[in-house]
Every structure is written in C-alpha cells, then in structure tokens.
Amino acid sequence: MVSPLDRKLLRDLWRIKGQAAAIGVVIAVGVAMLVMMSGLVTSLVQTRDAYYDRYRLADIFAPATRAPDRLAHRMAAIDGVSAVEPRVTGSALVDLPGLDLPVQAQAVSLPDLSAPRVNDVFLTDGRMIDSDHADEILLLRSFARAHGLRPGDRISATMNGARHGFRIVGLAQSPEFLYTTAPGELIPDDARFGVLWMSRSALSAAYDMEGAFNEALLTLAHGANEAAVLDAVDRLLAPYGGTGAYPVADQTSNRFVSEEISGLEASSAAVPPIFLGVAAFLLYIVISRMVQSEREEIGLMKAFGYTDTEVGVHYFKLVMAVAVGGALAGCLLGIAGGRALVEVYVIYYKFPFLLFQLDPASFAAGVSVSILSASGGGLLVLRRVFLLTPAAAMRPPTPPDYSRAGNIGRALNAWLDQPSRMVLRRITRQPGRMAGAVIGIACGMALSASMITIYAAFDRTIDLTFNVMDRSDVTVSFTNALSDMAVFELRRDDSVILAEPRRHVPAVFRNGLNSHRGVITGIPPGARLGRALDSQQAEIPLPASGIVLSTALADILNVRPGDRLTVEMREGRQPTLQIPVTAVAESLLGAPAYMNLAALNRALGEPGRMSGVLLAIDRDRAPALYAALRNMPMVAGVSLKSEAEAAFLKTMNTGAGAIRYVMGAIAFVITFGIVYNAARIAHAERYRDLASLRVIGFTRAETAFVLLGELAVVTLAALPLGSLLGHYLSFAIAAGFSSELYQIPTIFDPPSHGFAAIVVIGAAAVSGWLVKRDIDRADLVSALKTRE
Template sequence: MVSPLDHKLLRDLWRIKGQAIAIGAVIAVGVMMLVMMTGLTASLTQTRDAYYERYRPADVFASVSRAPERLGSRLAAIPGVASVQTRVEGRALIDLPGQVLPVQAQAMSLPDRGRPALNDVYLTNGRMPAAGRPDEILLLQSFAAAHDLRPGDSLRATMNGARRSFDIVGLAQSPEFLYITAPGELIPDDARFGVIWMSRAGLSAAYDMSGAFNEALIGLSRGASEPAVMAAIDRVLTPYGGTGAYPLAHQTSNRFVSEEIAGLEAAATGVPPIFLMVAAFLLYIVISRIVQAERGQIGLMKAFGYTNTEVGAHYFKLVMAIAVGGALAGCLAGIATGRAMVGLYTTYYKFPFLVFQLDPASFVIGVAVSILSASVGGLLVLRQVFALTPADAMRTPSPPDFSRTGRMGRAIGSVLDQPSRMVMRRITRQPVRMAGAMIGIASGMALSVSMITIYAGFDQTIDLTFSVVDRSDVTVSFTHPVSDKTLFELARLPGVQRVEPVRNAAVVLRNGVNSYRGALTGLPENPTLNRALDDRMQPIALPQGGVVLSRVLADMLDIQPGDTLGVDVREGRQPLLDLPVSGIAESLLGAPAYMGLDALNAALREPGRVSGAYLMIDEAQGGAIYAALQDMPTVAGVSLKSQARDAFVTLMNTGAGAIRYVMGALAFVITFGIVYNAARIALAERARDLASLRVIGFSKGETAFVLLGELAVVTLVALPVGALMGYYMSFGIAAGFSTDLYQIPAIFDPVSYGQATLVVLTAAVVSGWLVKRDLDRTDLIQALKTRE
C-alpha cells in the first residue's frame, strides 16, 4: 500500500519533471563517462593481456647490425633469461598495381620449422609458409584488407635493392603490431605500411644474413632484473653493432596501447566527478527551493504527527529518485557508448577481437557516487526541514528588509520602466541567489568554451604541423646513412624543385633519472622545408654546438635551456655525448630533438652523411619521381605529406580523439540543464507574484519580461565570467587530450568564444521559451491561492 507521503512524492516528481530530467541527465552523463571509460580500460587491458599471454611477445628487444648465430647461446646463458629467439628483419618496398608510390613494409623472419617461441603470429586466413619455400609469405591482415589482397595472390617487393616476387599464403596479426606505423612515423595508415613474414632462410638470403641475425628477442624468467639483463645483453651485442636493448614497455606498439589505457584510467577518475558535482549543486538549489515553497505543507505534516525523520526521508527520497534514475540511465548509456567506441579503437589497435567488457565495479561506483553526491546536497536541505517547527512552518515568513537597496539601485531604477525596475529589484535584493545562478551558467559557458577551443586546437595542430613546420611534399628515407652526394641524384630528378637533407640518429636522451628513447634529428642550419619553430612560430636557427628540444620532450626530461643533456647514441660508433640545451621548440606532433646536421655528423664522426631528405616537387611529375625513387637501391621508404595529413585527420576524427565530440555534446547538455533549472526555479519562486501581475493588468508578454528579464541579465553577466573560466579550463582539457603522438594547444580563438556564447544563448532562449509556455498556461486562481 502506497503511503500518503509516497503519493506526494510522485506528484512532486511529476510537477518538477522538467528539472528532474535535466538534473538526471547531468548525473547520467557522469555515470555514462565512468562506465564507458572504465569498460574501455578493462576491454583494452584484458584483451591485450590475453593476446600477450597466448602469443608471447618478448620481454626485451635487442637490435644489432649483424651478429653470428652462435651468440644466441651466450644470450641464453645470461642469468634471468628464460628464452631467446634470434631473427632477421629488414625494410622493404612493396610494388602494387595501380600505385604510383611504393609502399613501405617491414619484413620479419619466421623459424624455418615450427612456430616462433616469442612474438608468435595469429593466423587470420590461409596457412603458414611451407618449409623450403622462400617465396611464400604471410601478409599483415590490415594491410591486405586495405589493398584487397588475399591468400593466393602475389606481390612484388624490393628487399635490399633487389626486386622479388612472392606468393601470399596467409594473412596474420601479431602482438608486436597492435599499433602499426612505418619506421620513423607516428601516424598509422593501413594502406601505407605493411608487414611481411617469411621463412628465416629466405629472408636471410635476401639481406645477406646467412648464419647471422640482426635482432634478438628475449623472454625473462620470473623475478629477473630487467635492467641487469639488458646491461648484460648490451655487453654481448655491442661489439657487433648492437643498438641497445630495450624492454617491452618501450616497444612502439605496446607503448601507444599502454598510454591509451593510462589516459582512459585518468579520464575515468577525473571527468565524471565534474558532472556529479554540478548535479549535486543543482539538486541542492532545486530541493532547497521546494522546501522553502512548501513550508506550510511541512508544518501541516508535522502537525499531523509525522516525525522529522519521516518528513526528511520524504524529501530525501525525492533527491534519491532523481539521482538513482539518472545513474541507471547513465549505466545504460555507458554500455551503448562503450560498445560504439570499441569499434573506433579496433580501427587503430589491431587486436584479433575487442569486445566491450563491462566492469561491474563501475556500475557500483557510478550509482554509489551519484547517490553520495546527491546526498551531500540533500542533507544540507534536510537541516532546514528538521529546524522547522509546525508553528514556524505554517506562519508566513517575515518579509526580507529591502530598505537599504543603495543609491546605485535607486539611481538605476529611476531611469527604467516598471517591469525593468522589477527585474533590477530582484537582482539587487537577492545578490547571493543571483550570483549562484550566474556561477552555474558561467560553468556551462566555461565547459562549452573549453570544448570548442579544443576543436580549434585540433585544427591548429593539423595546420601548424603540415603547413608551417613541415613545408615539404615528399619525405625520402634511406636504408642506412648514405653520402650527402646522394642529394645531388635526388635534385637531378625532373620535377624536384628543392632538396633538404636530414640525419636521424637513434639515441637515448638522459637527464638525471629521466630518460627518453627516441631520435636526434640533424637539420641544416637554416632549413626551409622542415623547421624547428619557437613559441611565436618563428624558425629557430640550429646551433652547431647544442641541441634544441621540443617542449613536450623538455618537460618529460625536466630540463631547461642552459642545462646539459646526456645523449647515448645507439648506432655507428655509439658515442656518449654531453650537449647543452640551446633552446625549446614548439612541436605538436611527436617529441623531436633537433641539432645542426654538420654538428651531429661531427659528433658521430661520420661527416657528410644523411639518412633521408625532404623534397619539394612539381606534382604534375610526381609519378615519374616516385618511379625513379623506387628504382634507387638505397631508398627504404617514400611518404607523401598529403597522405600523412589525411591519415592524421582520420586518426583524430575517428580514433580516440573522437571523444572530444562526445564531450562537446555533453557540455551542451550541462549548459542547458543549468540554464533551464535556473529559469524553472525562478518561475517556481515567483508564480504567485507573476499571477498577481496578470490580475492587475499586465499582459502575458510583460509578465514574461519580468521573469525572463532576470534570466537574461544573469546570463549576460555570466558570459564574460564563463569565458574567463573557460580560458583556464581549456589548458587542463588540452593537456588531457595531448599524448606523445600529438599535442593539442589551448589557443585563444575568438570564433570559439563566439560559438560558445551562441551555445549558452541558445540554451537560454530554449529554456526561456519552455518556461514562458508554462507561465502562459498558469492557472491564475490556483497560483493566487498559494501564499508562499
């Protein structure tokens, strides 16, 4: 049997259904983000761990120029090493019909017999290459899908300067290629980079590695010291051109997946509380206004024998109904959005499968935190309920003293008409209440500003990276550092208008306990095609005796200009360098470190060497240029900036960066919820006064002006405050979206602020229209009967 108080609860919920839905939507957003991000974190983590456990990626990777196969037994004898697998790997160019540009690929060897002990492959179609068939290969499944290749097809590839034909017998995936990029690049593109697996004998013959290897995969025993094992591996391989062992944590694919998981964990911790705090604030305002408006009813309930606990529980149930309803809706929305986001993640992280995993803890935490945040606001209101005695509650509250409104208020009122004076009196006589509404609307404005600014930041990243920093058309990489005379060969190609050299050296940068494994990029003293820029987007002249670090890299190493940077070169003679940091560059893609080309070659004691070149070309002769580059035996890869730009845009719009659109939509939901609640609260508080105005002759429009004029003034005041709050909030959100892959700047863009203003004004107009509609439908007699 439903009690009278529960009947009243249902009536109250129906009466404030608009406000309840708006607040419930804000709670639902917070819970949805928690469920979605926690579920995605669990999905990526569990799928990665299961994939790794079954296909056994190496714990340590060690590359070497050329080492005899007998060193494998020495590596296996190192304390802490459980298993060793040597292999051959190299770069290749795939020649596809209809493709004028050669496609980069990485060739990996498979054991001639049996499956790999480490870094096994997952066969998605076809079969493994047969023993004694060096022309049979496995092809990366995502690359094959991008070019409509399947088992039974053949392809031609250039390996070590020789063009060969291969038969595709199977398609595969691998745990070391979850995030797939061409060497030296950061942006994945299934169509522009492939992986070829073939027999050890066949690949060794192609790269002159018979009886030798150029990469060792190490599996560690439980409890082994990773740094000690890597140091021992380096001692064994350094005489043979070892470039330094590194752990799975630093392997490119694993690093990107791990950073994505860490980012989701941080977002799941930091984002939902923002929405729930806003909801608690709105609930406090709404319920406190209801309590003030129902003083007489509270007094009557107490007079009829209901205890403080029973009356308080009634209003607490009202809070809980909204909170629990919003939390349950958020759980369902989180499941739906999580499943949708999984589809986006599978585009860039090549798991054999990725199913959205529900984390039961997220439902418990989401509902519990929603109830807790709502309870905070509800308990503050319950104090008012407990403090009311029946006599005080049924007595009309003493009218506030507005005798001291101040000279400014009277001066402003003297030049306004009567409806406008009513608006101003309301604002000046209740400044705290108006300030609360203003702060709420300003918070919505701040969210909109920050999210629209992030949109502009993504566009700025693309424009600066591909139009200002990199002004080349084509990037050519060589199989190894070659003589700078090769640049003359490139310059003589018909259609090549400009050539600039680049030298990329594999290094480990160190500053105290901080280190970063990457590359040191040597550029001409005053480059024009690919440049280091300062914070004003002006070119930095590279000094010959120091290094210029990107800002994100300087922050990771905790180093400033004037400090000394340790550089552990991992190629050639592998010198240890101490270089002064000469400047900080702004880079929005990756974490580069720049140095003068001649100074870098001098430090490496390899003068006149380049590892690549940037070209500016006549696009009309592009086909002939690409064909000529493909025939050059020292060319390892050719990439077009236009293709890289398109891949980057796709990554940010359909990958993890797509969540910014979700956040933008949620910012509008919060903004509308805040503005609508402010308008509804004002209507509830002034229903009797507004009905009185109608009775004494005010038209519907004039009455609505008295109500909505207050909302308009508060909204207009909130706009500049919200813009200022949004400016500072943008930096935090931009930092949250930035990764090692790309950095999103927080920029002052007047267009963004204008769009955010339109969002708030649209929310205010829609809210005002909804409230005016309710005002026009008000039963005047019923409203006048209400004495509060």
Template structure:
C-alpha cells in the first residue's frame, strides 16, 4: 500500500464518527431518490402492463340507450382498434347490519365469452354461467370490506326492482383500481362496489335488449383521440350521448395518475436538499483537515510529492465517504422500495407489483452525490496547489482580528469562558455562518414537513367542518321536482334540507379544458358553503360562475374572464358565462352557479339532483330507514364516513411519504448538529486541553466548547424557520392535485416543535462531544500541533 493510502486509512479512522454522519446524510438522499423513483417506475410499468393485459378501454362513452347496430359504424371509424357495447346501471346493495343501502354499478359481461375490452381478473370462485341469470361477480375490494365471498347472497335493487343474486366469484378490474361513488370525490371500498352480470340478465333488468348504455373503444397507436371522441359524440347525440372521454378523465385512472405524480414530485425535490447539505459538511471537514495538516503537506512536497498527488489524496478521502454513503443509500433504497411495494400492492389494488430498480436513478444518485461532495472539496484543495513546501512548513500567519476589536469591547462584563466563546464567534464569522446555515437547513426541512402535516389536517377540517356543515348528502337517480325537498323535510329527525343540482360539464378556456361538473346551489348556501380566502361565505350569483381556486389555476382564468361550459346532461346546452368569484375549496375542482339559473339554462324548472341534510343524531336510524324506502334515492353519503375515507386516503399512498420526510428531517437535523459539534471539538482540542491544564474546571471548558454550539443553534432557529416557511409552499404544491389541495399551514406549535428538535439535537450532540472531552488524554492533546 502506498504511503498516502496508509495515511488515508488513518485519517478515515480518526474522523470515523464525522465520516459516518456525513455518509449517512448522503445515504439518506440516495435512499429517497432510488426508493421513490423506483416506486414511480414500478407503478407506471405495472399500470401499463395491467391495462394492456386486461385491455382497458382508451375511450369511454356513456349514453342513455343506443342500439347495437351502431357498433359496426363506430368500429369503422379511423383509428378505432376495438369496440365493446355494454350495459351499465346504478344499483343499490342491501347489506345486513348496514342502515343505508350501498351504491354500486352493475356491468354486463358478454354471454358468448370474455369481453373484448375491460376484462376482469378472477381472484376467487368461478366465472358466471350463462344459464344462471342470478349469478354475479363482485368487486373483491368491496367484498373484503363487508366480509362477502363466493356462495353469499346479495339483495340488490336495479332499476327499481329488488333482486336476490348469488355471488359466484370475486374479481378485479383495471377500471376499479380506485372505486368512487358517482358524485363523490373520495374512493372508499366500503361505500361503493361493482357487480358483473351476464349481458342478457342485465339487459332485461334495465330494459336494454338489443341496446347498450356505455360504449368502450380501444384505439390504435397512431389514432387521434380527440377526432374519435368528436365522431362518437356525433353518432351518439340522438340517443342521449353524455359525452365521450379519454382514459385520462376516467375517475380511477385519474386517482392513480395523481398519486404517481405526487411521488414523482417528492422524488425530484427532496433528495437534492440532502446531497447539498452533505457536500457542505464535507467541505467543512476537508477544510479543517487541510488547515490542521498544513505542515504535513509541506513535508510531503519537500519529499517530492506533487500538488496533484497530495490533492488526489484528500480527494480520495472525499470520494471514499461519498461513495460509501451513496452505495449504502442505493442498497437501502432498493430494500425500502421492495418493502413498500407490498403496501402499494394493497393500496392500488394491482394484481401484481414487482419493485423495479431504476438503473438511471441509482446511477444518477451515486454520480450526483459524488459530484456534489467533490465540488465542495475542490474549493478547499485549491489551497494545496497554492502552498509551497517552505511556506507550508512555517506556521500560518496570525489572523487579523483588528476589525473585531470594536465588537470585543462589548465583552467587559463577561466572564472568561463567555469571552472565549464570544471572541471565536466574532473572529471567525464565516465559519460560524456556515455552521448556522447547515443547522438551519435541517430546521427548515423539519418546519416545512410539520407545516405540511398540519396542511393535511387543515384540508380535512375545513372541508368537513367549516365548508360542509351537513350531516349527509342524498343523491337521486334522476333530477326530481323541488317538491322532493318538502318530502325530505317531513321526515321525522330531519332538521334542515338544502337542495342542489349537479350536472356534468366540460369547462373550457381556450385550449385549457377540464371535465368536471357545475354545482347549482341556493343563493346563500348554509350547508355546502363556498368560502373566499378569508373564510367568508360567498354569495352564489345567477349571472356568473364561482370557481374553486384549483380549477381557476387549471384553466388559467380569473374573475371577469368568460368560460365556456359544455353541459353533458339534458338538452346539453353550451353556455358562455363570466367568472364571478374564486372559492378556496380544498376538495375537488367544483364550479358553482345559482340553482335556478342552472335549471333555466337546462330548460328544466325547479329540479334537484342532490339534497344536503342536517339531522338529529338521536333519530338517525329513523332517517336512514325513511331514505332507504324512498324509490328515487340513488345513494346516501354520510359525512362522517366520507371524512374517515378521506383521512385514510391521505395517510396512504403519496400522502404517507410526509411521515417518512418528517423522520428523515429529524435524522438529518441531528446529523448536521453532531457534525458541527465534532468539527468544533476537533479544531479546539489542543486549546481546550490547555485550559484544563492551567486550572479551568471541566464544566468551564465544556461551556467554552458547547457555548459556541448553543449560539449556533439559537441563530439557526429563526433562519431555519424563515427558510422552512418558503420551502413549505413548494412542498405543498407537490402534494396538491386537482382532487385535493394541501395548504401550507404555519402555526407556532409547528415551528416550536421544529425548533425544539434542533435544541434537543444540540443538547444530545453536546453531551456526546462533552464525554469525548472528558475522556481526552490531555498530554496527547497538548502535543498536537494545530
């Protein structure tokens, strides 16, 4: 082994604790990068393979009732690779022990074999027999939520008729990775299911003999989806077409896409923070080593070693630490990704999910971490090239502290240890500033993540307690007369009723479009209340729309601009309406219009499709029974259940990464503070030993060392709080999507917790370093020439 390599091994052993801490910070950054990019690649590839294997349609076209003879015409359209007409209809499932009927969708399976599009995957039992019209397949997530299985019987209401059906199998489908009831935003297996029946039996139930109510289309690779959608809409318009849409607008795929995008945003934004901090720490460590080994560098040059060879030696030290950390992080990232893949397999309801390593992410993670560490070291190694052998072997010129003399006058009232701390801080401001920035970085990440966690809670609290003050929402099979409101008010236990009319619509502003809905509300809603940025109720106008802030951003539109509203229900009018206001809605992307104005535009006076209810909890059972007996009710959404489902969704998937980020933030904060304390001790070990020899007590010497660390922590807390404030907005934007928006919430408790974490990390690091000081060999420390 070459002499410089032997020195390298000794140096690594001497700074092993600092090297381990820096390597851990690098490992965390690479771990997150490899794990998150691997999960994104896995989910993307699994979704593609699942869709392809089970032939998920590219275009969906719901229609009231269209004849089967249109299918060849659609199949002949340019770019169409496959066509399937099926029967679909709303159903209500009566479950033992469940007070309200549960919504479900009934879908037909061809009598002559497997469907050409949207095939199902059998997970238990067998397929239905064409000769048994009462046999069904049930969505396995719904079955698991209610403890159902093959052989069980279900009471189902279809098209107003009650049927007793037998479950013969459980199935999965790529169109139900997330299952959401019509009109709701939050997926919940317990509150919405899917039923598959033979085509003849389901057609008879919904009066669809020789007809279909949904058209599925598969497209070729070079097909123009907008052109096919436009042609299909023209063909289905006479039969009550409700507007064809692509896979990207399908509710289940939209949820999956948003979850994957959330992971992708996190994988791009967080790891660079760790790598930058690690590079900064390496810079400090290498700078200290080069400064302390100035005489050794001079001796090496005197013996014939070139500046390039000596710089290479120190660069090896950096590369060993960085590479070891990066390789460890890559291995842990792979292991963590494999462990999390099992969780995502359950959450996304994929039938298979094999964690895929992203070679590019692994390579980039190692390359970037090594490059970042090397970049920090290069600034220090320039000193090696500038040192001649003679100059390096002489003690360095004393530093000029004349500029700090005026500050030093403030120390007259301080005792000796305090003056030592003060002088070091004022005489080496740049080094202290660097330590403050490092600790502030950890504080900022902790503060930002606690703010985001509060933002998730605020989204739920505002949405379900402040904006929505109802107890339940009742949806109807078709828009009913507003006299229905009076019928609901007469139910014993119903305290108040608020009507609404919700219609599907395509909202357009130039080239920006969004497939959503327009909600018709009363002029001054009391239960489902749009609020402005100051949390004040917004008056709903009849001559203009109120858009949610998320929808306004998606459409790039502001109050006063005009919006095109292509209604996809009834007469399907196309409206040009001004934007009258912006609401701070945190769930979904709704657009509001006064209910009477919406009904006039549709040419239907006094119609309601939804009603919000406030009820007496003591009479809840009676209210549920009355609603269950009403023939026009399509479903009932209980707010408490919706809130629980929303909480579960935010605690799973991409939302769960906030807990990982918070844990990592705590680890990196401790790592930075510990490195700062270790470097301070290494730089001053000889001075501290001298103080002990001339009579200072162990407590006084410890104060000299740890007092500086305490000042650094106290300076870093406000700076970290300010940086965390700015960082919160970027992280909140990464977690938000058009399904829910996460605000950055700033509370004293959040910043107090982050600041307390820094102070606790400082205390723990100080105790560890103080133990090293107490156990130090004073004679050996005094012999050190630094």
C-alpha cells in the first residue's frame, strides 16, 4: 500500500507541476548537453577509427622524388612494418566548363591488378577502373558533387605539362581525403581541390615514373616503434629525394578531422559543465526556497512525532523526483540530440558509415550532479527548519519584521506610493533571498551574453583574417620556386594593382619534445597585402634573421620570443637551422610562421626565389587576368580570397563551430527557465499577500505590480552582474572553441551584452505575464482560508 506520505508527495508534485517542470527542464537541458556532446565526440572518434581501420589508412606517409620499386621490399623488411604500398601521385589542373580558372587536383595511383594494401578507396557510385583503359578515373565524390559530375562524364586535366582526356567511371571516398586542401591553403574546400584515382600504369606513364614510385604508404604492426620506422624509412629514401616520412597524425586530412573532433571535445569538456553548473545552482536555490515554503507542514509532521529523518526522507524524495526526473529526461534528450547531431557530422566528415556510441560516464556525471545539487539545496534548508522547535515552525505566519527595512529608503517614502514601498521593503528586508534571485538571473544573463559574444567573436575572426591580416584578392601559386622577376611580369597586367612575392617552405619545427609540421611563409620587407600583426593589429617587422611565430604555433611548441627554435626545412637542400624567435604574431587561422623572404631564401641557398604571389586587383578587369593566368605554364593554382572566405565561413558554420548554435539555444532555454522560476517562486511566497491585496480592493494590475515590480528590480539588478560573469565565461567558452585550425579571440562586445540583456528582459516579461495570469485567476477566499 502506498503510505499517506507518499500520496502527499505525489499530490504535492502535481500541485507544483509547473514549477517542477521548469526546474526539470533546466536540469534536463544541462544534462542533455553533457550527454549529447560526449556521445557525439565518442561516436565520431569511434567512427573515424573504424573507417581508418576498415580502409587500411597508412600509419606512415613517405614522399620522395623518384624511388625504385625494389625499395618497397626493403621497407617491408623494416622491423615493425606490416604492409607497404608504393604509389605515384602528382598534381593536376582540371579544366571544368564554366569556370574561369582551372581547379587544382591530386592524381593518385591505384595498383593495376589488386586492391591497394594500404589506403583503400570506398566506391560509392559506378565501378572500379580497368587498368587496360588508361583514360578511366575514379573521382573524389565530394569534388564530383560540388561540380555536378557523374560517372560517364568526361573531363580534361593537365598533368606534367600535358593535357589528357579522362572518363569518370566511378566516384569514391577515402579516409585519406576526408578533407581536401589546396597546397598552401589552410581551409579545406570540396569544390576547389579534387582527387582523381588512376591505374598505376597510366599515372606512371604521365609522370615518367615507370618502375618507380614517389610516395610509399606503410602500416605498422601493433606495438611497432613509430619513430624508429620513420628514421629507417628516411634513411632508405634519402638518396631518392625523400623529403621526410611523416606519421598519419601529421597527414593533412586526418589532422583536420582530428582537430575538428578535438575542437568538439574541447568545447564539450568546457561548455556543458558550465551549463550544468548553472542549472545545478538554480536547482539548489529553487529547492531550498521550495522546502522553506513547506515550513509549516514540516512543523506539523514533527508535532505528530515524525522524526527528522522521516521528514527529511519525505522531502528528499520530492527533490529527487524533480532532479532525477529532469536528469533522466536530459539523458533521453541528450541521446536523441546526439543521434541527430552525429548524423549531421557524419555527412560533414564524409564518413561512409556511423557507429553511434554513448559515453556512460556522462550519464553518471549528469545524474549525480543533479542529485547532489538538489539534495544539497534541500538538506541545507531542512537542517535550518529542524533546528526550530515544532511550535516555532508551525506558528501561524508572524508578519516578518519590516521595522528596520522600513527605515531604509525612508527618504524615498515621500515619492513612493504604498505598493512601491512594499516592493522596496521586501527587497531590503530579505537581501539574502533577493541576492539568490539576482545571482540566479545573472547566471542566465551570463550564459546568454557569453554565447552571443562567442557568435560575435566568430564574425570577428573572419573579419580580422580576411580584411585586416590578408588584404589581397588573389593568391597565385607556382609549380616550383621561381625567380622573383616573375612578379614584374604580373605587375605589368592592367588589372593588377599590387603584386607581392611570397615563399612557402614546408618545415618541421622542434623545441625539445614539442614539434610541429608546418609551413614557413617568407614575406618581403614593406609588404602590404599579407603581414604578421601583433594583437593590436600593428605590423611586426621581420628582421634579417629570426622567425616570427603565430600564437597558436608558439603555444604548440611552448616557445616565447627570445627562445631558439630548431627548424628543419623540407625543401631544396633541406637545411636544419637554429633560429631565434623574435616575436609572436596574432593569427586566427592555422598556425603560421613568418620569416623575412630574403633570409628564408638565404637559408635555402636559393636567393631571389618565390613560390607564389599575392595580388590586389581591379575586380572589373579580373576575367582578363584569369585568362592570362590560365596560360602561364608555371602557375600551379590560383585562389580567390572571396572563395577562401566562403570556405572558411562554411567550415565554421558546419563543423565543430556549428555546435555554438545548439549551445546558444540551450543557453536561452536555461535563461528563460531561470527567470521563470524566479517569478514562480516569488509568486508562491507571496500568494496570500497578493490575495489579501485583492480582498481589500486593489485592482489586478495594482496587485500584479507588487510582485512584478519586485521581479523587475531583481532582473535589472541582475543585468550588470550577469554581464560581468558572462564576460569571464566567454573566455572559457572561446578557449573551448579555439583549435589549431582557427582561434576565437574573446573581446568585450557591448552589442552582444545588449542583446543578451534584451533576451533576459524578454524572458522576464513573458514570465511576468504567465505569473500575472495566475494572480488574476487566484480564488481569493480559498487563498486566504487555506495554505497554498
């Protein structure tokens, strides 16, 4: 049989259902976020790993200029190597109808007779290539989709200076090319870089690679010593132009995907606990006030001889029903949300299948945080009530002593009517309780303000990157380093306003145990189109010796200005240098390093060289320029800043950064929940007072003013505090969103805070309206006769 106390519990829950639901929702979204984010990260990591495993992604990539096939057997004999696949790759320019400029692509060989032992492809449409037909290719599915190409279509491409016609027989995906980034660019773009697979024999013929390979792919046995294998491979390839074998961790596509996932991981580690913490704090406040309002019933139960433990257990059950109910709803919501998000991300990351995995720890954490904060709030108040004698707890509500509070603001009395005085005195009489309400709403304001600030910070990142740091319109890259005299040729073009040489040199940076595989950008003195800037956007001069690192790279390598850095250049004579770090530059995109162009060329022993040109152009005359560039044989690629900006925007809005919109929505839900709860509690506490006002002849509006006036004052007081909290919160959230791919700097952004204030005030207005409806509906007689 259900005991009468349990029946009371159920009916009490029903009575406070509105408020219980509001608290439950706040807890639920806090927990849902935790479960969703951790499930999302776990699922993506597992799916990625399974995809890599199933399609045998290489553990080591070893590029060379031209190495004989027999070397592959010697690589296979290296201790710890389980499989080797030699292949040929080369750059190609694909001509597509309707495009001003050819699109860069990478041609990759597939073995003539069998499936590759390493780096297999996943055929999505059409069929595999037949090595008897040299013109058959597989095209990367995402690239084909971006340009509307299908199996059966024909395309032409320039390879090694010669033009070839190809027939697309199938579309494929590969774990190696989840993301494709044109050389020298940081942001992947499906449309602007393609991959085509051809038979080994056909590709060898195009690049004069018969009997040779220019890239070896290796997989390692379990427990192999990666560093030792890398060394051994480098030694084997050194005579054949090896530019340094690198592990899959440094592979472009994998690095991008892994950085994106770890970005999600970072934001899932940083943000949900903040949200859950705010929800827990709210739960604590609400529960403590709810138990406070049960004071009389507690006293009565004690008068009957119920022990403190029995009463405590009864309220503990009430609190648990709300907290656990909310937490479980949150888990379900989190699973549903996680599933939906994972499906979105699976498409974004181009995984061919999905392993949905949940992280049980997130359930445990979500539920236990809710239980702890709820029981903390309940027990603390119960302890205070238990300290009272039952007689004191049950004493008919004695009017709280307002005599001292009445003195506060006595000077104002002349200007205040009675209802205003009631509002003022209630606030000054119970500063602790009011502070709780203010802090609660401030937390809601803080969540909204910080999320809106983060939105603004993303916009700022784009603006700084593409309008302040990079002022060029077009980037031209060359097939190999050329004499910088070619700049003068470009400057002669009518459409070119400004042309500046650049040199990009791949390099490995080392400082102690920290290393990073990146690129050094050589910039000439007095450059105006793309510069190294400090945090105040002032130009950093590039000295004749020394290197300037971006903040991201300096963080990765743990170096500061004045430190010396080991730089292994992976081009030309491949010098290894000790270079002093002269400054740290603000960069929001990637992790670049800058050197004086002349100094970089000197280090390589190749004076007067450049690998690309930045152009500022007259856009009206752009088509003529594009036509000219198309006919320059040394041009490897041309990229437009507008396209790069669009690609970056897309990356931020569909990748890890997209989660900010989900978080923003949750922040708004919590903000509303907090404000609504504050209004509800105030209403519950003053139900009888308000009914009394109606009884003595106050109009509904006048009665509502007493309650809503208080809500208004509390809300207004919470705005500046919430703004301050939100400012600091935005640092933590921005750090969670920043990754090696891009950084989100936090600044104080007044419009964001203004918008958040409008959100909070709007929530207060809606809550006030909802509560006012209840005041209007109050049954005056029963309100005065019975307890609420």
